[in-house]
Amino acid sequence: MMTKRENQQIEMHLITIEDLVPMDHLLRKVNDIIDFSFMG
Numbered sequence: 001m002m003t004k005r006e007n008q009q010i011e012m013h014l015i016t017i018e019d020l021v022p023m024d025h026l027l028r029k030v031n032d033i034i035d036f037s038f039m040g
Helices: 026-033
Strands: none
Touching: none
16 A cells, blocks of 8 residues: 655756866867767
């Protein structure tokens, strides 16, 4: 049997790729040099 829980809270975290990739990461340097606009 399922019961309904009162006062249930939902916790959400907003995380972007910018938050996950360090500023000195190689892929950031590649992104600065290569124009990827042809892909989208």
